[in-house]
Amino acid sequence: MNTVAVALGSRSYEILVGYEILSSLGSIVQGVSPSKKHFFIVDEKVQETHAQIAVQSFEEDSACAEPFGIDAVESNKVMPTVEAIWSSMLRDGCDRGTNCIAIGGGLAGDIGGFAAASFMRGVPFVQVPTTLLAMVDASIGGKTGVNVPLPTADGGSVLGKNLAGAFWQPKVVVADVATLGTLDNRQFRCGLAECVKHAMLGNDGMLQLLLEQVDAIFARDAGVLVELVTMSAQIKADVVAADEREAGCRALLNLGHTFAHAIEPIPELRLFHGEAVSIGLVAAVACAEACGLVDGVRGDLLRSLLVSLGLPTRLPMPVHIDRLLDVMRVDKKAIDSSIRLVLPTENGADVVENVDDSAIALAWTSVGAIL
């Protein structure tokens, strides 16, 4: 089992990465956050499998009667679900000393973390990620939250992603790569897109691992997955430790994301987040090339890596650039409607202010957008 430290003073914790370690979850949790009671928030897809192994590792009378099951769709990542979790915790007699344990993908972790952050003004929280994306990204760093309905001009509403939430660091993150054995290939690849992003932040060792171990990664080789998750988690942990509240360098983790956020909500494209990130990374590299921040070699390397991992590098159908620019201007990372981007450099990435519209248009054209 590998250990990655997230150094945050009194809120420090460890990320444990291993194979078939969920049967030890009970003793791991008791070691870092001793409690007589444990409440579980569980992704329904893993409830009968991985979560059962995890829950059974606790002393029988310390686990709350029924785990709270969540169907992991974004429309469930909303306040009524948080309220239902609170009610369930109250019914089970949970108090301020109860450990709240989320088992599932990033969705279960985000909503479970927010319920833990707010129940009785905060109870100890444990992350047990079961998707690759959650292992290398969502479970690390303490961002929790829910989607919030936003009114639209026609009197309806759309869900605004992650618009309410809290920073609430877990006591420990336990990533068991054995759980990835049941994850479908499309979701698995989405996690790989975030690994590529982390590698691009300046970790050549990880870039090398991704380039050389494609077959082993897709064969879900336990040793290679432990190495991949450990390296990727280390990169996120270091950035979080340097900037817990995203006042500075944590913004670098948004590499490719401002482009991704513009295309992810377009229903016709039917893109998962990781797929949008993959296309977003290609656009970010093209934009960096147009701004003279990187040469073509880095872009070619990235594009061929993404292709070898089965990730998209172009839009599945053309979209007008004006539509994309409008969305980018209202993205959370834009200030005063000028576009601020995280772009790759030769050694990693940097935040670039006031990026020229022509460089962004060029980036969009490079992934198949049209004028």
Ligand SMILES: NC(=O)c1ccc[n+]([C@@H]2O[C@H](COP(=O)([O-])OP(=O)(O)OC[C@H]3O[C@@H](n4cnc5c(N)ncnc54)[C@H](O)[C@@H]3O)[C@@H](O)[C@H]2O)c1
């Ligand atoms: N807090 C953060 O820093 C952060 C960062 C990135 C993403 N997120 C959030 O994370 C969510 C996305 O996370 P995700 O990609 O893990 O998706 P997810 O939680 O929606 O899970 C994806 C799918 O995989 C299923 N699943 C989970 N584990 C499985 C397993 N082991 N085997 C088979 N199926 C499994 C789920 O039921 C779901 O259908 C989004 O809500 C996003 O906003 C949060």
